[in-house]
Amino acid sequence: MKKAFITLLMLISMLNAAQIYATFVVKPIQDANLAFISSGIVDKINVTVGSEVKKGEVLAQLENSDIKAMLEVAKTSYKYAKKDYERQLKIKSLIDEAKFDTVANKYEASKNQLAYQQALYNKTFLRAPFDGVIYAKEIEIGDAVSGMMLKTAFRIQSKTQRKLLLSFDQKNRNIVKIGDIFKYKIDGDGNGYSGKIFKIYPRANLDNRKIKAEVLTKNFIPGLFGDGYIISQIKK
Missing domain, CATH: 2.40.30.170 (Efflux pump adaptor protein, beta barrel domain)
Structure with missing residues (x-):
């Protein structure tokens, strides 16, 4: 009732x-329309139309052997610059201030260079910005892409x-x-x-x-x- x-x-x-x-x-x-913001040749494609993806998942990547090599060089330079800096820091009061500043500058420069090379390397990977489904694919392996002229690689929707x-x-x-x-x-x-x-x-x-x-x-x-x-x- x-x-x-x-x-x-x-x-x-x-x-x-x-x-x-x-x-x-x-x-x-x-x-969203997804595009590489770096230039290069498409080396790998991991998804196709209808693929369900998670946020952060790698959808495709550019050929990046040269950038990877430069990243490894930057890692090595940073490793030894850091060691030198830490040694000089322990005896800072016993050495010339200008010498210590030179070592500190080299350490900071190597840290910045590593961050820069890591950023370049990361840009060779195209990742999903959110959980969703790929509903359009507009690149193929071997395609050339340019960060100066953005080309849609995939379209993704929730x-x-x-x-x-x-x-x-x-x-x-x-x-x-x-x-x-x-x-x-x-x-x-x-x-x-x-x-x-x-x-x-x-x-x-x-x-x-x-x-x-x-x-x-x-x-x-x-x-x-x-x-x-x-x-x-x-x-x-």
Whole structure:
């Protein structure tokens, strides 16, 4: 009896609420174009379209034997510069200050050079910026890439997290609020769904006089579209 009463109250509330028509497109929560920011030849590709990847996973790498060799040289120089610095530090009060400064400068320079070579080496690896799925692959082994002219290597999107990008008439800008329920259907899908608006864009589109809003959802394929009604508690 109590449940039926609550349901009745909800129905009355919905009847009194304004219903604003909106269309939408399904978008991934995270979506990125990935490119090498270093120049070189693609040496390895570890993923393809449809691959599920973890944040930080290596997707592809450039031929980097020369940079790796320079990194090893920098590591060796740093190793011995550090040893020399630590020896001189123990007897700092007994040696000429200028001599100690020379040793300290060499040590700092070798440390900076190592960091620089490590950064160059790291740039030869293209890593996933977040957990997701590769949905486009636009490089092959042997391709030349340039850090000066970025070329998309992969496109990645979040695995299951999606959002609906809504469009509704600007005349309803003062009616629609964050937290309003959006009841909708995907085109070609007979099921009904609902979600809450969590973002409203602060400007209208000049071409079609529409305002955009976003609703969180999951699992739908990006690119699907549909329509529905925003249930607002503010009457028109």
